[in-house]
Amino acid sequence: MRTDLITRVGLNKLRDELDNLWKVERPATTKKVAWAASLGDRSENADYQYNKKRLREIDWRVRYLRKRLEVLKIVDYSESQEGKAYFGAWVEIINQAGETKKFRIVGYDEIFGRSDYISIDSPMARACLGRSIDDEVTLTIETGIYIWIISKLYYCQD
Numbered sequence: 167m168r169t170d171l172i173t174r175v176g177l178n179k180l181r182d183e184l185d186n187l188w189k190v191e192r193p194a195t196t197k198k199v200a201w202a203a204s205l206g207d208r209s210e211n212a213d214y215q216y217n218k219k220r221l222r223e224i225d226w227r228v229r230y231l232r233k234r235l236e237v238l239k240i241v242d243y244s245e246s247q248e249g250k251a252y253f254g255a256w257v258e259i260i261n262q263a264g265e266t267k268k269f270r271i272v273g274y275d276e277i278f279g280r281s282d283y284i285s286i287d288s289p290m291a292r293a294c295l296g297r298s299i300d301d302e303v304t305l306t307i308e309t310g311i312y313i314w315i316i317s318k319l320y321y322c323q324d
Contacts (some may be wrong), residue, residue, distance in 0.1 A: 180234065251295055256268065257269060257294055261314050271294065298316065
C-alpha cells in the first residue's frame, strides 16, 4: 500500500528529476545510441548495448514519474498540526536503553536516498501519528514489541 501524499519539496524534486531525464539525459543517451549504431555490428558493440539499456531505464522512469505526478497530493504544513506528529513532522524518539532515532514522516516517493525519512505507510510512522511529545509509542512488528517515547517533535521545510 502506498499513500499518494508528498511534501511540496518532494514534489519539486520529482519534477526536477523528470525534467532532467526528459530534457538532458534522454537526448544525450539517444545521441550515443545513434552514434554507436552507426559503427556497424550492434551485437558486439558495448556502447550500443549499454546506452540502449540506459535509454530503456530512462523511459521507464519517465513513465513512472509522469503517472505518479498525476496522482500525488501535496500536503503543506498547517498550524493545526503543531504539537502532534502528522505528515511532514520531524520526530525524535528514545527508548528505555537510551537509544534515539530521528526521522521525518513523508510520502513513499520521498524516502529513497534519505536514511532519515520514513514513509507514512511504515509501522513506525503509523504508530507515531497523532502523538505528542512525551507520548508513548508502541511498535508491534514480527520481531517483537518495542516501546519508544517521543522526545522532540517539530515541523520545518528542507
